[in-house]
Amino acid sequence: MAWLRKLRWPIGLVAIAIGVLTPLFITVYVEPTGVSDPVVFSEYRADFAVAADGTLDATETITAEFPLWRHGLFRYWDVANPNDPHIRQPPDITDITVDGAPVPYELSWEDDRRFRVAKIGDPDRYLDEGTHVFTIRYRIAGVLDPGGTGAEKAFPGSEGRPSDARSVFFWNVIPPGWNNPITEARIAVTLPGPPTGAQCVVGAGEGAPCGALRIDGRTVEVSARALPPRTPLTVRIGVDVATPPRPTVPWTQRWDSVLGSSPAGLIAVGVMAVAGLVAAMALMRTTAEPSPGFGVQYAPPEGLGPVQNEYIRTEAVPKHGLTATVFHLAEHGLLTLDQTEPKKWVIRSTGTARDRRAMDPVSAAVATALGVRKPGREFRADGTVSAGATLERATAKMGEAVRQWALDAGLVVPKRSEWWARVANGVALALAIAALFRLFGGTVWIVPFGLFFVATMTAWRPGVGLRRTAAGRELWSRAGGFHRLVATDSAESRFDFAARKDLYTAYIPFAVAAGSAALWAKKYQAATGAPAPQPGWYHAAGAHGMLGGSSSGFDSFESALSSSIGAYSSSRSSSGGGGGGG
Structure with a gap:
C-alpha cells in the first residue's frame, strides 16, 4: 500500500471535496402524496407582534379536532426569505403547549435545511379523540423588508397604500406547510408604527381575497374561512419605519446544506482546519524517528537474515x-x-x-x-x-x-503513547462521517476533520507504537x-x-x-x-x-x-x- 501513502493527499482532498459537495448532487425528494392530515383545525388564531428592530413574536392558537390514534401535529417553518436569497429566518421556539400543559416536541430539518420542522406530541401517547388546543410561541428576527418588496404582486384584497411605506411586513401568516383543513382563521398583526396600507391574498399565485381585512391603529386584522390543506394566507403591510439591518450570508439557501447558514460558522471551520493541521503535524512528529544516516554498506549486518x-x-x-x-x-x-x-x-x-x-x-x-x-x-x-x-x-x-x-x-521497545495518534485518526474519521450526515450543520465541517484524518493516516504505518x-x-x-x-x-x-x-x-x-x-x-x-x-x-x-x-x-x-x-x-x-x- 505504498502507493496509497504517496497519493493520500490527492486522494484525500478529492474525497473531502466530494463529501462537502454531496448535498448539491444528492437530494432526498419525497413525492407529495396529496393525502391531507385527518386532523381538522376548527379555529386558527395567530397574533403577530413586530418590533422596530424587525423581530417577530408570534403566538399561534390552534383548536383542532382529533380522530383516534393521533400523537400530535407537525409545524413547518420555511427559513428562506423568498424576497432576498441571502437572508435566513429560522424560528426560535419559546413554548409549545397542548390544552394548557407543556408538550414534548422534536426539531429537525428537511429539504436540505430549508424547512425547520417541529414534531409536536408525545410519541408514546395518543391524544384522546375530540378537541385539543395547541399553542405555539416562537420568535423570528429580521421580518421587515424594504418598502418596495412585493410591490409587483397583485393582491385581490387591499386597503390603503402599503407601497408608500419605508418597510413592509410581507409574510405567510398561515404557511402552506399546514396539511390540515382550516374551518376559520383569524390573524392579528401589531406593527412598530402606523400601517400605511395592507394587502391580503388566500392561496398561491393570484389567489382569492381574504374574508376580511381591517386596519385598527397599529394592528391589522385579517380572516378567512374554509381553507383547504396546504393553502397559505399572505399579507403585505406597509409600515413607515426605517428597515432595520439584517444579517445576511453571501450564498443562497441551496448552499446552506454545504456551508451552513452563518458566516461565523464558516470562519470557525477555517480556523479549525488550520489548527487541526498544525496539531496533526505536531502529533505525527512525535511518532517519527530521526534518521541515523545511511552510509553505503557492502554487506548486511552480521547474523541478520x-x-x-x-x-x-x-x-x-x-x-x-x-x-x-x-x-x-x-x-x-x-x-x-x-x-x-x-x-x-x-x-x-x-x-x-x-x-x-x-x-x-x-x-x-x-x-x-x-x-x-x-x-x-x-x-x-x-x-x-x-x-x-x-x-x-x-x-x-x-x-x-x-x-x-x-x-x-x-x-x-514499545512506546504506547504513539497509539494516541491512531486514536485521534479514528476519531477524526468518525467526526468527518458525522459531518457528512450534517450533524454539525453544513457538510463543510468535513474539511477540518477530513484534513486531520488525512494528515494522521501515517499513524497506521508499521512501527508506530515501537521505538x-x-x-x-x-x-x-x-x-x-x-x-x-x-x-x-x-x-x-x-x-x-x-x-x-x-x-x-x-x-x-x-x-x-x-x-x-x-x-x-x-x-x-x-x-x-x-x-x-x-x-x-x-x-x-x-x-x-x-x-x-x-x-x-x-x-x-x-x-x-x-x-x-x-x-x-x-x-x-x-x-x-x-x-x-x-
Whole structure:
C-alpha cells in the first residue's frame, strides 16, 4: 500500500471535496402524496407582534379536532426569505403547549435545511379523540423588508397604500406547510408604527381575497374561512419605519446544506482546519524517528537474515519475506528448490544438523512451519488448498518471529503513547462521517476533520507504537546502508562484481526482501556485461543458468506460492470459514 501513502493527499482532498459537495448532487425528494392530515383545525388564531428592530413574536392558537390514534401535529417553518436569497429566518421556539400543559416536541430539518420542522406530541401517547388546543410561541428576527418588496404582486384584497411605506411586513401568516383543513382563521398583526396600507391574498399565485381585512391603529386584522390543506394566507403591510439591518450570508439557501447558514460558522471551520493541521503535524512528529544516516554498506549486518534486515530498517514485515527466507535458507545450503511444473515447486531440506541449529529465529520459524526443518523432508507448493494453508501459516509465523526477535534482542521497545495518534485518526474519521450526515450543520465541517484524518493516516504505518533503542538505531543505520547497495542505482552504491561474483547470489534474498531483485540483477549485468547468473540452488524448468536483466527468473516461484495461497483463500471464502490456517 505504498502507493496509497504517496497519493493520500490527492486522494484525500478529492474525497473531502466530494463529501462537502454531496448535498448539491444528492437530494432526498419525497413525492407529495396529496393525502391531507385527518386532523381538522376548527379555529386558527395567530397574533403577530413586530418590533422596530424587525423581530417577530408570534403566538399561534390552534383548536383542532382529533380522530383516534393521533400523537400530535407537525409545524413547518420555511427559513428562506423568498424576497432576498441571502437572508435566513429560522424560528426560535419559546413554548409549545397542548390544552394548557407543556408538550414534548422534536426539531429537525428537511429539504436540505430549508424547512425547520417541529414534531409536536408525545410519541408514546395518543391524544384522546375530540378537541385539543395547541399553542405555539416562537420568535423570528429580521421580518421587515424594504418598502418596495412585493410591490409587483397583485393582491385581490387591499386597503390603503402599503407601497408608500419605508418597510413592509410581507409574510405567510398561515404557511402552506399546514396539511390540515382550516374551518376559520383569524390573524392579528401589531406593527412598530402606523400601517400605511395592507394587502391580503388566500392561496398561491393570484389567489382569492381574504374574508376580511381591517386596519385598527397599529394592528391589522385579517380572516378567512374554509381553507383547504396546504393553502397559505399572505399579507403585505406597509409600515413607515426605517428597515432595520439584517444579517445576511453571501450564498443562497441551496448552499446552506454545504456551508451552513452563518458566516461565523464558516470562519470557525477555517480556523479549525488550520489548527487541526498544525496539531496533526505536531502529533505525527512525535511518532517519527530521526534518521541515523545511511552510509553505503557492502554487506548486511552480521547474523541478520533478509527479513530481519528489512524489519529493523522499516519496522515492517516485508511483502516478499517468505520467498526471501526460503532463498536465504537455500543460499546457506539448507534447502533446494526444484520446479516440476509451471506453477509447482518442491522445497527439499538439505544440509547438516549443525547448519540447521545455526539458523536465525526467522529462518527457523519458516522452516518449521513448512515442515523442512529436519533433513530429508520436503514441501510441495503445488497450488493445493493444503499447500496454501501451510504457506499462510509460515507467513504468520515469520512475522511473529521477527517481531519477537527485535524485542528480545533489545532493538525496539514499545512506546504506547504513539497509539494516541491512531486514536485521534479514528476519531477524526468518525467526526468527518458525522459531518457528512450534517450533524454539525453544513457538510463543510468535513474539511477540518477530513484534513486531520488525512494528515494522521501515517499513524497506521508499521512501527508506530515501537521505538528503536540505541542498539536498534545503530543496526538500522547499517541495514539502511546495505539497502542502498541492493536497491539503488547511484554511483556510490555500485559494487565490484568482478572481484566478488559470488556475492551476487548471496545477496539475492536481501534484494527479494527489499523488492529490488530486478534492479540487483540489472546492476550485475551493467557492471559485468553478462546476464546475472542463476543460483545453484534454484532449479527452474527450462532455465539455462542465467536470469537475465529482470526478476522473471524468480517469478515462477513467487507464482507457485501465490497460486497455493490463492487456492486456500478461495476455499475459505467458499466455505464461509473465518478461522486460522490450522
